[in-house]
Amino acid sequence: MTTRADIADYIKDQAALIERELERSVPAEWNMPAALREAMQYSLMAGGKRLRPILVLAAAEALGGRPEDALPVALAVEMIHTYSLIHDDLPAMDNDDFRRGKPTNHKVFGEAMAILAGDALLTHAFYSVVQAARKSGVPGDTIADIVEELSRLSGAPGMVGGQAADMEGEQGVTRLEELEYIHLHKTSDLIVFSVKAGGRIAGASREQLAALERFGTCIGLAFQIQDDILDLVGDETKLGKPVQSDVKQQKVTYPYFIGIEASQAKVEELTREAREAITTAGFPSPERLLQLADYLMKRDH
Amino acid sequence: MTTRADIADYIKDQAALIERELERSVPAEWNMPAALREAMQYSLMAGGKRLRPILVLAAAEALGGRPEDALPVALAVEMIHTYSLIHDDLPAMDNDDFRRGKPTNHKVFGEAMAILAGDALLTHAFYSVVQAARKSGVPGDTIADIVEELSRLSGAPGMVGGQAADMEGEQGVTRLEELEYIHLHKTSDLIVFSVKAGGRIAGASREQLAALERFGTCIGLAFQIQDDILDLVGDETKLGKPVQSDVKQQKVTYPYFIGIEASQAKVEELTREAREAITTAGFPSPERLLQLADYLMKRDH
Numbered sequence: 369m370t371t372r373a374d375i376a377d378y379i380k381d382q383a384a385l386i387e388r389e390l391e392r393s394v395p396a397e398w399n400m401p402a403a404l405r406e407a408m409q410y411s412l413m414a415g416g417k418r419l420r421p422i423l424v425l426a427a428a429e430a431l432g433g434r435p436e437d438a439l440p441v442a443l444a445v446e447m448i449h450t451y452s453l454i455h456d457d458l459p460a461m462d463n464d465d466f467r468r469g470k471p472t473n474h475k476v477f478g479e480a481m482a483i484l485a486g487d488a489l490l491t492h493a494f495y496s497v498v499q500a501a502r503k504s505g506v507p508g509d510t511i512a513d514i515v516e517e518l519s520r521l522s523g524a525p526g527m528v529g530g531q532a533a534d535m536e537g538e539q540g541v542t543r544l545e546e547l548e549y550i551h552l553h554k555t556s557d558l559i560v561f562s563v564k565a566g567g568r569i570a571g572a573s574r575e576q577l578a579a580l581e582r583f584g585t586c587i588g589l590a591f592q593i594q595d596d597i598l599d600l601v602g603d604e605t606k607l608g609k610p611v612q613s614d615v616k617q618q619k620v621t622y623p624y625f626i627g628i629e630a631s632q633a634k635v636e637e638l639t640r641e642a643r644e645a646i647t648t649a650g651f652p653s654p655e656r657l658l659q660l661a662d663y664l665m666k667r668d669h
Numbered sequence: 670m671t672t673r674a675d676i677a678d679y680i681k682d683q684a685a686l687i688e689r690e691l692e693r694s695v696p697a698e699w700n701m702p703a704a705l706r707e708a709m710q711y712s713l714m715a716g717g718k719r720l721r722p723i724l725v726l727a728a729a730e731a732l733g734g735r736p737e738d739a740l741p742v743a744l745a746v747e748m749i750h751t752y753s754l755i756h757d758d759l760p761a762m763d764n765d766d767f768r769r770g771k772p773t774n775h776k777v778f779g780e781a782m783a784i785l786a787g788d789a790l791l792t793h794a795f796y797s798v799v800q801a802a803r804k805s806g807v808p809g810d811t812i813a814d815i816v817e818e819l820s821r822l823s824g825a826p827g828m829v830g831g832q833a834a835d836m837e838g839e840q841g842v843t844r845l846e847e848l849e850y851i852h853l854h855k856t857s858d859l860i861v862f863s864v865k866a867g868g869r870i871a872g873a874s875r876e877q878l879a880a881l882e883r884f885g886t887c888i889g890l891a892f893q894i895q896d897d898i899l900d901l902v903g904d905e906t907k908l909g910k911p912v913q914s915d916v917k918q919q920k921v922t923y924p925y926f927i928g929i930e931a932s933q934a935k936v937e938e939l940t941r942e943a944r945e946a947i948t949t950a951g952f953p954s955p956e957r958l959l960q961l962a963d964y965l966m967k968r969d970h
Contacts, residue, residue: 398826404833408825455788460780479761483784484833487756490788491824494795498817501810508809509802515816516799523792524709525699532705532785 375659382425383418386442393443393496407477407485408492411450415468419591419664420445420558424566426660427580432652433570437506440499441514441565447496448522449558451489454482456531469608493518506569514565521561530554541620548589551622556588563657579649586642587661590635594667596621597631606669639665676960683726684719687743694744694797708778708786709793712751716769720892720965721746721859725867727961728881733953734871738807741800742815742866748797749823750859752790755783757832770909794819807870815866822862831855842921849890852923857889864958880950887943888962891936895968897922898932907970940966 390412394405421442428438457464457472458479464472474482497514500506520526530553533546541547563580564572572580598607599614600623614621623631642661646654691713695706722743729739758765758773759780766776775783798815801807821827831854834847842848864881865873873881899908900915901924915922924932943962947955 400825400830401833401837404825404830455784460784480836483756483761484829487791488825488829490791491820494816495820498813501813508813512799512802512809512812515795519792519796524701524705524789528785528789529701529705532702535781536702
């Protein structure tokens with residue numbers, strides 16, 4: 369974990385570790401309908417950057433904790449992210465047939481099973497959080513704090529609220545503040561949770577948690593603005609999806625309000641602010657977190 | 670809580686207490702889209718027996734605990750039950766337009782918002798569990814145990830699994846064992862959770878938890894068989910819904926396999942077994958739990 373390997377290699381290795389653990393995250397001995405297990409596993413293993421769980425591990429490492437102690441919480445975040453994609457893709461929501469080049473969950477398993485697979489993954493995330501107590505002896509009080517924060521930041525005042533605002537906003541987001549509300553909740557909240565939870569596992573102080581919160585908010589917003597930029601000017605081959613989909617769907621984005629150049633400057637400013645939050649808080653091993661912030665700013669997919 | 674009021678009065682009082690608390694269970698200061706809050710609240714406050722949360726409180730009382738310490742967990746169970754009804758009613762699932770005489774969530778708020786309201790309630794249940802630590806000082810380790818059990822019994826190997834099996838079974842449940850699997854997971858699991866969680870809050874021993882598990886499994890199955898019986902021979906006015914809907918939907922039920930009389934005998938046998946589990950375990954104040962078991966057996970709605 370502490371080699372000086374290039375950040376791209378680090379990300380690849382951590383993603384591989386997370387995928388191995390995700391593969392066996394639903395206990396094999398649990399009795400359940402085969403189709404439900406298959407539908408859960410299909411979306412869990414459908415790829416993706418694994419950015420959020422990697423951030424959980426990197427935050428634990430930044431505090432001098434053992435990343436493996438944070439693994440159950442890292443898996444939990446990816447389960448929450450995965451369920452949100454399954455439900456967002458449903459016909460009643462964004463009605464998407466493909467994600468990352470593969471048919472969406474409801475196209476393969478049907479709508480009813482996709483709804484249930486999402487519900488099951490959401491529910492299983494909380495089971496996974498508790499496994500940090502079972503496997504690494506994380507104290508019950510820390511587990512309670514993490515459960516409370518996960519339900520708040522992924523629930524009605526967090527990610528689900530952001531998604532609801534996004535849906536309502538399709539009738540017309542007219543102010544940058546509304547767009548920022550959606551971005552902050554739909555994307556940043558789960559990233560904030562990720563870095564804070566990794567920090568909590570490693571015993572972060574109140575000040576360190578505040579620094580991680582600022583870091584997460586900034587890179588979360590930067591991540592979403594970068595998404596908007598790449599959708600406008602990115603390379604389809606690298607992105608693995610068609611560009612200009614926001615324009616075609618008449619979706620309001622950050623560049624729509626302030627232009628491409630100001631958007632790019634905003635991404636850089638947010639990244640600087642994120643780095644500063646960490647460097648001024650005196651973390652023992654912040655290198656990977658800082659590298660991840662830079663990597664996200666420069667990404668082309 | 671310890672008056673000798675008739676069990677029907679006790680149920681009415683406890684249900685009123687639970688509804689008062691449910692009404693303010695989503696913090697008013699949380700910032701979220703108004704429609705999402707409204708959709709969550711609409712189904713939370715749409716009535717119902719409040720059986721599961723009442724069982725949580727009665728189990729805590731049976732162990733000599735203070736029922737109010739178990740209130741946050743009681744609310745959590747009702748949130749899980751409510752989200753499951755919202756999602757079950759969706760067009761892709763049972764496609765129901767009415768529940769308890771009121772339009773279902775998606776008929777009022779649209780499918781997308783109903784999916785999100787369900788997700789938000791499911792997520793909020795775990796927040797509510799943690800409030801037992803914040804409000805009554807329940808230890809973190811107990812919270813972790815309750816979170817783990819809630820996610821298992823309401824998730825893929827529990828309630829969601831039962832619902833998935835029910836959906837698949839619509840193509841033809843041919844054996845009583847398959848029907849029992851559906852009943853046990855779709856209905857009993859959350860009832861088992863309810864009584865065990867109430868017990869955990871009150872510091873139940875391992876043996877007492879095993880007794881509560883047997884009690885919950887038996888009354889859960891009895892409850893579902895009674896539902897099947899009432900659908901066949903019940904009084905529409907008392908039930909508040911049309912009878913013989915299972916027959917019309919060609920749904921296989923307990924009476925279908927073993928007849929009405931044997932089904933009634935089974936309900937009585939299960940109730941006896943439930944009572945016995947409690948009476949032999951030596952609980953200090955088991956009266957309400959025992960009365961609830963009898964009440965459920967004799968109910969006509």
